Amino acid sequence: MSELKGCDNLIKKLRRVAINVAEGQISRAPSIHPFLICRDLSYGLEAIPIPVTNEIDDSPITPIDFTYITSIQVAKNVKVPSSDDYGCQCKGNSCRINKTCCFRLNNMYPYVRRGNCSRLVGARDIVFECGPRCGCGPDCGSRVSQKGLQYQLEVYRTSNKGWAVRTRNFIPIGALVCEVVGVLKRTEDLENASHNDYIIEIDCWETIKEIGGRKKRLPDEPLPAKIFLGQKDDETTKNEPEFCIDCSSFGNVARFINHSCDPNLFVQCVLNSHYGVKQARLVLFAGRNIRPKQELTYDYGYRLDSVVDADGKIKQLPCYCGEATCRKRLY
Ligand SMILES: C[S@@+](CC[C@H](N)C(=O)[O-])C[C@H]1O[C@@H](n2cnc3c(N)ncnc32)[C@H](O)[C@@H]1O
Numbered sequence: 589m590s591e592l593k594g595c596d597n598l599i600k601k602l603r604r605v606a607i608n609v610a611e612g613q614i615s616r617a618p619s620i621h622p623f624l625i626c627r628d629l630s631y632g633l634e635a636i637p638i639p640v641t642n643e644i645d646d647s648p649i650t651p652i653d654f655t656y657i658t659s660i661q662v663a664k665n666v667k668v669p670s671s672d673d674y675g676c677q678c679k680g681n682s683c684r685i686n687k688t689c690c691f692r693l694n695n696m697y698p699y700v701r702r703g704n705c706s707r708l709v710g711a712r713d714i715v716f717e718c719g720p721r722c723g724c725g726p727d728c729g730s731r732v733s734q735k736g737l738q739y740q741l742e743v744y745r746t747s748n749k750g751w752a753v754r755t756r757n758f759i760p761i762g763a764l765v766c767e768v769v770g771v772l773k774r775t776e777d778l779e780n781a782s783h784n785d786y787i788i789e790i791d792c793w794e795t796i797k798e799i800g801g802r803k804k805r806l807p808d809e810p811l812p813a814k815i816f817l818g819q820k821d822d823e824t825t826k827n828e829p830e831f832c833i834d835c836s837s838f839g840n841v842a843r844f845i846n847h848s849c850d851p852n853l854f855v856q857c858v859l860n861s862h863y864g865v866k867q868a869r870l871v872l873f874a875g876r877n878i879r880p881k882q883e884l885t886y887d888y889g890y891r892l893d894s895v896v897d898a899d900g901k902i903k904q905l906p907c908y909c910g911e912a913t914c915r916k917r918l919y
Pocket residue numbers: 748749750751752784785786842843844845846847848906907908909918
């Protein structure tokens with residue numbers, strides 16, 4: 589009986605694969621992994637393919653209700669700060685020795701090199717990197733967060749959290765995992781969004797200023813960016829709109845990374861083309877050594893009772909991270 593059931597399941601799976609081959613959603617080559625439903629979520633946009641697997645249920649064959657992108661898009665009504673005054677004149681790989689390089693904006697050099705991999709030494713309020721207006725080349729050591737995927741990631745189905753992301757490689761502590769990519773929008777434009785599952789707030793300024801219960805990452809470190817934030821006084825910055833990254837319709841693999849109350853990744857704000865902290869890039873780094881097959885998670889950082897519905901009623905979402913220190917609710 590159980591053999592027959594197994595056969596039945598296999599037939600169902602093959603039928604789904606056949607449908608998706610016909611619809612062009614997955615490669616025509618037969619898969620060796622019985623639960624592989626898409627060979628590459630990014631359809632070739634990432635240097636390393638991101639397979640999607642589902643051993644759990646019959647939910648839509650691929651999480652295809654969004655378009656995969658690899659760099660931030662900007663909503664029409666968002667003005668990106670000027671990049672005229674950002675950048676260094678370093679040439680080639682000279683950034684490490686050049687006193688005027690962008691990385692000197694960091695109080696301390698943020699990365700350390702171990703073998704082939706540069707690692708972030710620890711979470712900072714903000715990391716300054718070289719960027720598009722700099723004279724140095726793409727191999728400059730001050731562009732770590734711009735390197736794209738470095739590890740084999742897999743999107744997979746869970747029994748209680750929908751889709752999730754796990755690594756197929758060992759990821760060392762401090763290593764770049766991925767940027768959170770989506771559409772940069774004004775938070776106020778999303779306040780009436782019916783669901784906020786894929787909206788990530790850029791809270792760099794709030795962290796620096798310890799607003800809303802946030803804590804500075806390195807409390808004793810003088811704020812390296814102060815003089816640059818000082819181009820606009822605090823009052824002006826405070827009154828500027830808030831921004832977030834909306835990954836609901838356009839996004840990358842980060843959109844499938846779940847919350848944990850004891851996460852193995854952390855969000856690092858990075859600036860590399862302007863000084864507008866409210867529009868910092870959000871980049872995920874490993875907060876500890878991560879073994880192959882482990883789920884990747886970060887702390888979404890919601891305050892309890894901070895999410896309300898259209899009628900102003902507090903919304904609650906249970907947390908299934910399963911950690912001993914679980915707060916039981918995401919919000
Ligand atoms: C950015 S999405 C993550 C990917 C999502 N699981 C999916 O299937 O597309 C955020 C949503 O995933 C779910 N989620 C993430 N972490 C969770 C957790 N620890 N417990 C329960 N649900 C979680 C919640 O529905 C949340 O709003």
